[in-house]
Amino acid sequence: MTGPSEVNKGEPGGAARASPGLSRASSVRRMKRVPVNPAIQGRSYPPVDAYLVGREKVREFARAVFATNPIHFEVEAARAAGHADVVAPPTFPVVVQEATLAQLLGDEDAGIDFGRVVHGDQRFEYSRPVVAGDELTAHLTVTSVKSLGGNSMITASTVIDDATGEHVVTATSTLVVRGED
């Protein structure tokens, strides 16, 4: 395996189908595999439905990543530090990004056999922190498609803006699509 982290495929009901080896097992019976379409480089997808950042969601996510800083949990602590409300952990935007990755993985023309996808890299570049109450829109652009050692590497950047159209954070993932076993 290239990396340990499976990319979330969207709807929970699709999770088993999306598991790498389950797909690998079924691919044995498949005669041909469509390679990743290099023409998706530069492709953008329409913005997904706006995501309203809830205070309890921030707290829930913060607990899940072992965060303890009170700025994630206590409105007063957040305000004392100059924020409008509780601040989301640095990796929280993955929750917003996920729906955009589902668009890419669900694009038949892209030819990504998502059962063979592993998460290679992840980055978050902020213009300002995400805080509870933000209404975020996200749209994904495929910034690069490369072939390397029989694998395809797809880099996709999801630009996340607030309700006024100002940039908040860009979440970039590199997905590795494994070639033939």
Place this chain on the structure above:
Amino acid sequence: MAATPALDSLTVGDEVASVRHLVTRDSLVRYAGASGDFNPIHYRDDVAEFVGLPGVLAHGMLTMGIASQAVVDWVGDPARVVDYQVRFTRPVVVDRQDGATLDVTAKVAVIEADAGRARIDIVASVDGKTVLGKAQAWVSLI
């Protein structure tokens, strides 16, 4: 809450955090719920085995999230983490009984005085083997 470190008090190579976390199956279920990533390789032994994995794995994004906390706690305000990236280099197998012990250390790697920021490099390891590569967080200390 920790006071914000002063940029001019930092030296490249300073270790700013060293913490150990126990990641259990409970942690994975909690993260699955919080993140919406319900891939069963993160909580079902039978599925993990069927797909040829060495065991149930932690979500890479969970490892990335936990690793960032060392920097957040040091810098005092999560909003000061302005850029954070990792490469997922090794799966974290979470034993059903013993979980996995994740060691995280963070050191000052680059100081940009004019920009008022520093790059903190993170080492995350399990049983002495690193699980993240190029784990770098830029923190704003203006």
